[in-house]
Each structure stands twice: as structure tokens, then as C-alpha cells.
Amino acid sequence: MYVPMLVHDFLHRAARLYGDKLAVVDGDNRFTYADLQARVNRMSNALLALGVKKGDRVCILSPNSHFFLESFFGTSQIGAILVPLNYRLVAEDHEYILNHAGVTVVLADREYVSIVEQIRPRLRTVEQWISARQPTHEATAEGWRDWDEWVGAASAEPPPACSPELDERDLVSINYTSGTTARPKGVMLSHRSLYLNALNMIMHLGIHHDDVELWTLPMFHCNGWGGVYALTGVGGTHVVLRAVDAGEIWKRIERERVTFACMAPAVLRATLDYPDRAKHDVQTRPRFTVAGAPPPSAFIERLEKELGWDFMEIYGLTETSPLLTISRPDHHTKKEDWARRSRAGVQGIGVEIALLDDEGNEVPCDEKSIGEVCARSNVVFEGYWEQPEETAKAIRDGWFHTGDLAVWDETRSIHIVDRKKDVIISGGENISSPEIEDALFQHPAVLECAVIGVPHEKWGETPKALVVLRPGAKATAEDLIEFCRGRLAHFKCPTSVDFLPELPRTATGKLQKYRLRESFWGEGTRRVN
């Protein structure tokens, strides 16, 4: 019997079996699974009442919140496609994304309404404006509907069946991600990909019914790495964290008896370094899952030895739903193998990983031959929204090419050492080097420039600009950084600028970024974090 695998079925099961169990904690709001399903149904019916049809795009711009969680299921139940926005972007980024995706409904946290207002006249396809208010927020802005009033008027019954019927290859979300191009690309993720990714999260990270997950990870990040679906699937409890703050993390771990969290290394560090740790009486033994970069192995040791908690490293991209590989103690890796445990790890169930050279041949498993990490799996995306030429570059010969370069260690764990593509990953966020270079080139003093990732203690990597000034022109590092901050989201701006007489180029004039990176990453083969 064929039954399409649909991500909202995870919620249906939890609501049917565990209606009276705590599903979401968001500030003073505590919703059971019955509450959550009812709110999700109201949202679906309210979207239908606005005329939203299968395939229509609905975006959300919000920090973590119960509204955000509801929006995943409220849209997918009726076949609408969610576009989760990175709230760290600037208004112009959102303008590009909303117009590119053809978004018709904007959902925005009250605090982010003003950023949308800046670009509202230029949003060509948006018809509806909904604003979600937390109790501490000011009144709903003019020209916006209040989310709670909007859904309050709608039925809590399940929405009518989607027509035409949903299939598992239909899209759930379009997740814009920075990459090799100056503009972000829209990663199309299907029910099938996200469903199977959720099962892999449950299997490989041991997510279970009694888990209480602290949302240290932004939900916009690849749908919370699929945790939105995985945790709901097992009927666990979501504890929302609006903004990362070590004190708030510790408070919630203690109070809500948190057992699980996903994060970038910087959040792990902040948690470990929190000075008032001893004041908290933690009764659970949380499992921290880290991705975005491998943390220093000392962090893992501290987490497990000082706190007695558990660490797991995973690796993946938005294009892969995201889980590709996991690093946990196993047959080859002991708990104390901290260094290996910080690596990307081994392929998950249903994921095939190859390291391919430029000719598409597998590199040998010898701890030194470098190949591009390629994946064949149902978790690989359906393509970039309305960019078939970019899709064709990324998925060829049956493999998705991640752009990351790695070696095999003797356990078939991949160890990522470099990046083929022009992306810097800082604090778990993708930053496109060409986008920063585009901004710098607008400065009148800049003749040539190249932006590379350099090591950063807190963020793993940070953008550095190498600049050649026009003859006679003058600009300081501070000038150029400030110039970028006026044009780009702050997290994307270079944190340092070096001035060079010229940039290294090949005989044919091609920029040799790897040579620039060499001097910042030391002697080893590893040139990314």
C-alpha cells in the first residue's frame, strides 16, 4: 500500500496519542499536543479563508516562537509552502527573497514588522500581512492582522483535504541559503526528504518520547534541522528559546528538565563558559548536538567530563534536509576519542557519501586524499527554486556536490578540511564571499578585493577582506567595515581587512583564493572550521 509520507502526520499522531502531553513551552504559554493541533488547524483554516491554495508561498520572519512552530504544520497541512526567513538578514535581502519566491502571505513577529514595512511598497506579490504578538509586544501595527485574532476566528477542526491530493514529492518549504552566488538560493525541500530526515534524526540522535528539546537552534535553520518534525513525531516537548543567552539556557535546562538541544559551536561554548553554572541544579543529562562546524575537542571533553552531559556532532547542509553524517561513539570510536568525535562522522542510514575528485572518481580512504563531499540520498533537495541552472551545477551524475572538501579517516568518518565553494560559515550561518566582495567593490577606493574565511575562536570562521586600493586612494580597515555594515547584514561583514599590493592570480588571471587562505590556516591541510 502506498501512503504518501507527509510531515504533518507527525503532529497528527502526537495529537491523537498524546493530546494531554506538554508539546510547547514558550514563555508563559504551555500548550499540549491537543492545543498545538487545534492552533495549527485554525491556522490552516485561516490561510484557506485568505485564499491560500496548494503550492502558494507563505513566509515567516520570526525568532523562535510557538507561532513559528505552528507555521510549519499549518502550511504543510494545506499544501502551502513555507519560506522561513533568516531574521539576521537586512531588509533588502528579504525584499529579494520575497519577490523571488513570489510570497503571497507574510507572517512576521511583531518586532520584525518594521523591517518588512521598509520594503513593503516593493514587495510585488504579497497580499496578506499577519503579525504575531508576544505578551510583551506593543499593539499590532497598522495594516497588519493580529495572528491570534486571525486564527481565533477560524475553526479548530482539521482543514478539508488538500486538492489535488498531496504527494510526498510536493514541497514543504523553500529555505533560502547563501552559497556560491551573491544572492541567496531557494532550497526546495519535499515531504519525502524532510520525513526521512526526521526519521534519521530520531534514529541517529536517539530522539525519544521523553525528550524535552531546548530550541537553542533557530527554527529558520533548515526547519530546525528537521527537529520540528522529529521531536513532534515522538511526542516530545519543545521548549522555545527566543534568543541565545547562556543564563536563559541554564535556567530552562534546570526548570524544564531539558534533555536535548541542537546548536552551533558558539552556543556550546557560551553554555560551557557561563559563570553561574553552579547555581543551577540540573536533574537531567542533556545531549547536545552540534553542527555548522566542529567544535574544539576540548569543548566535547568539558561537556562530557565536567558536566556529564553527552555530545554528538552531525554534518549536513540546508540542501540535504540537513542530516548527512553523524559522529557518535561506536565500534571504532570510543567516548574518549574527542578529536575524532568532533569530525563530521559517518553516513546516516539511507545516505550514501562519496568523496570525489575533479574527474568524478572516488578518492582513496587514506586520511590524506582530498575529495569533494558528495551525497546520494532521499534527503537531498529537489533543486533551487526557479534556478534550474544552479540546480544542474549542484546535482550532477546522480550526486549532490556539497562544495565541502574532506578526507576519509580509517573509520570511514569524513574529516572536512577545506571548501571548494566561496562560502564562509560563521557561527552556523552561511555567508557568501561574492556578496561581500560585491559590496566592497562599490567603495570608490577599492580596486580589487577577495573575501576569505579565517579562523575565529568564537564563530569558527569569520570573513576577512583582502583589498588592493586604487592608486592614490585611501581607506582604512574601519572605513571599509563600516561601509559594508551599511549594506549587509552585520553578521556578514568582514571583521578585519588586510591591504595588499596585488592579489595572487593564475597565469590566466584567475584569483587563487586558496593561496590567500594558506597564510591564515597554518601548516595543516585543514582550511575551514
Added chain:
Amino acid sequence: MYVPMLVHDFLHRAARLYGDKLAVVDGDNRFTYADLQARVNRMSNALLALGVKKGDRVCILSPNSHFFLESFFGTSQIGAILVPLNYRLVAEDHEYILNHAGVTVVLADREYVSIVEQIRPRLRTVEQWISARQPTHEATAEGWRDWDEWVGAASAEPPPACSPELDERDLVSINYTSGTTARPKGVMLSHRSLYLNALNMIMHLGIHHDDVELWTLPMFHCNGWGGVYALTGVGGTHVVLRAVDAGEIWKRIERERVTFACMAPAVLRATLDYPDRAKHDVQTRPRFTVAGAPPPSAFIERLEKELGWDFMEIYGLTETSPLLTISRPDHHTKKEDWARRSRAGVQGIGVEIALLDDEGNEVPCDEKSIGEVCARSNVVFEGYWEQPEETAKAIRDGWFHTGDLAVWDETRSIHIVDRKKDVIISGGENISSPEIEDALFQHPAVLECAVIGVPHEKWGETPKALVVLRPGAKATAEDLIEFCRGRLAHFKCPTSVDFLPELPRTATGKLQKYRLRESFWGEGTRRVN
């Protein structure tokens, strides 16, 4: 990206990542995953050399063994369909199944060669005869190839890609099961069904990388309930048990550090009642998964309190891959709720369960309204082999009708109370009442008869014959039981016979079996085990 979900990919991953890890223990044989993959590849190549093509049927008649385990992957890799046979059947049953399935290759354990020889002249489609020898077995019989010699001559390289390419809806196995008809029906199971069932086993039974599974369950039983795939998927260790024996079970649990086993309640009982338990120094804490019938709740209590081991009940059918529901402690069910924990449990992820009345309406969740257990899920089979009319009876209006009758308890756990179809489940084996009735009717003294399941302390249920003798004819209970043993597999034969003056019938002459069953199942609503 669409990648078909294929069950042999579970083995490919384990062999790639854990080639030097112990995969199989069978007597003195200890194979790593690299060994297992090599043996499986040799088998695939040897089958191809025999001319086996995609879609061809290969049967196996064997107790649990490493050969049996290999046959699952060796066939599926090349798209051949495995027909695992119940070794408790008699030669005539096998004759029917092999001819019905159109089997071309017979794989048989050496001890079962003689039973095949009895029917060999009447097997219309078989072309190849392979016999698997354990070290203690006598020499290979005339007219049979020795398995190890046969595969030894073949390459250990992966077999060439299947042509046409395999899809996830293609069949892996046809599992013959007794049911509502006198003849067993061939349950067609696809890669997709078995793959997703395996993921559900991993998720719901917590099967993990360090698990060591003792094969107390016959592998022919719905491909070992999918454990063949699930345990291989996580790279666990299979410990083969050729025949159930409490002493052997305890010995292996201790020696191999067993952590997991699946079984019928009778095996659980035998394990608990083994008199020399205290002689064994068990260092692990095994999880016992039981299905086939709910064990007395006292068994669960003994397992968990006396031994400190863990118990899980599941429910399903061969037609459902088999996992439909699981019963484990959760939000509603405490560890000490022994009575509830013996029930079938709640629907698994990706499984929708409904209890439907005769009009197809859902019965209320009130602990007393009885409905037929119906399932909508990818784990539901593709139909009965060459019996579309039987398929149409079982799968209608989008639901698979199990024939089991249940009530909801307040936790949405199903509690099976009766059976709509004429099946007796004794020691985990399906027995068809009509098949026994057919045999009894061949006795000259029998005028009318009805076979029902009655409670049995060891087997859960056992067949009882209610017989009306011809006027003037004479036969004792022993006569009729002996008569059946000459015609049926012994486990199917009635263990008692009652003689009645007439059988209860409706006004239109329809036999009222439920009235016959009433007197044996007491006052409660429950009339099955």
C-alpha cells in the same frame, strides 16, 4: 532527489562502515560484516549464474542459520523474490506453495532436503536445488548442490546492477501465511514496506549499534519481523539460534552478551521458567519484544522485576511487515502498568489505525465498543500473490482489514478482544480453521464440524474441534486427532475434540462460531489470545 529505498542498502552501509565488526554468530561460525557482504555477493553472483532474473522466486526452507540471513540480501540485491517457508509445515503444504509461487530455485537446510525429496516429482517450476550444510550435517544429497561449494565458485564482488533497475515498490519477498482460506496465501512485501518497517523497528524498539540480537524468532516469520533489516541497518550482531531451547537461550545470552530478542509468549515463558537460570552470569540487560499474543501480565512483571530485563509488546501481521502498534511505557503508561503493557499498544510512526464497525465507521474510544483493527500505512503489503480477489477483500476503502477485533482504551492503545476471521494463533503460528475442518470432513464418521481456538496456557490458543458424528458412526477424540496428524502439520492439529448433537446455526443455516467460543472464553469480552 529520489533514491529508491532498498533493503539491501542496510547491509551495504554496515559492510562499508563496520566491515570488521561481528555480524553473525552461528555455532562456531563468526562472520564480520565484510564476511557477510562477501558471502551475500557470492550468493547473488551464483544465482545470476544459474540464470535467476529480476522477479524470479527463490524459496528457502531452513531453521535459523547464517545461510537464511544471507538469502534475504543475496536475493534482494539482484531483484529476485525470496519465499521463506515455515519449516513446521508438511510436504504437501510446501508442494502447494512452491507450485503456487512458481519457485525456480529451492534453498534447503540439509535436514529439510528429505521433505523436499518427497514432493520433488510434483514441483512444476523448480530448476535448481541447493542444500546448506552445517558442520554436523551428513553429506550433500544426490541431486543437490552444496551451498558453500556453489557460492565458493562465485565472485565476492558486488553483482552487476539489476536490470531493469530496482524500484522501492518492487517485491522483496512473498511470505505465505495461513488465514481465512484453507490454503495459505502469499503476502507480497515490497522494499518500501520492509524498509520503513525496519526504520520503525529501530525507532520504536530502540534498536541500536551495540545491540546483539538473539534469534529466538524464526527468520521465516515475516523476515524475522523485519529484524533482519533493522539490526543490519544499525550494524548490530545477529546471534543465530537454530531451535528454541531455554538452556541454549540462557547460554547464548550470557556468552554473546545478548541485548535484544523477539519471540512469542511461549518462548518468554520458557526463558523465565528455565530451572538453571542462577547458573548464568548475565552481564547485559536484554530487551524482550513479544508479539503473536499478549503474554500474561505476570510474565512481564517477572521479566522486569526478577531479572531486571525489559519488556516490549508489539502487534502486527505478516500483511503489515509486521509492525503496527507498540506497547512501551510512555506518557500514559507507567512501567508498573503490567496489564496495559501486555496489550497491542499504540500506532507506530507512519501507521494509522482505525477500529471500524461493519459499516466502516470508527467506533468510539470508550473501552467497550468493538471494531475491526484496520491499518493505513506504507507497511501494508502489496496484495496476495496471484489472488487479486483475496487482496480486494483485505484492502478496501483505503484500509487493510486485519480481521482482529479490538476496543480502544483511554490511551488510544488497542486491546484485541476477538477475531473476525477463522484463524487460530497458537504459539505465534497462524492456523486456518477451515483447513482443519477440511481434514476432519474427510473422516467417514464426521457429519458436521467446527474448529475454534480455545485458551491454552502455553500456546495462548489451541485448536479444538466440535464434531457432530453421523448417525450410528463411531469415533473417539483420539481417532480424529490421529486422523488429522496424518494429514496436517502437527502444530495445526486439534488438541481436543468435543462431540455435540448439533452445531448452533442461524435461521438461515449459518454456523455461529462465536456461540461455540463463548463457553470456552468465559464471561469477559476477550475471546482470543
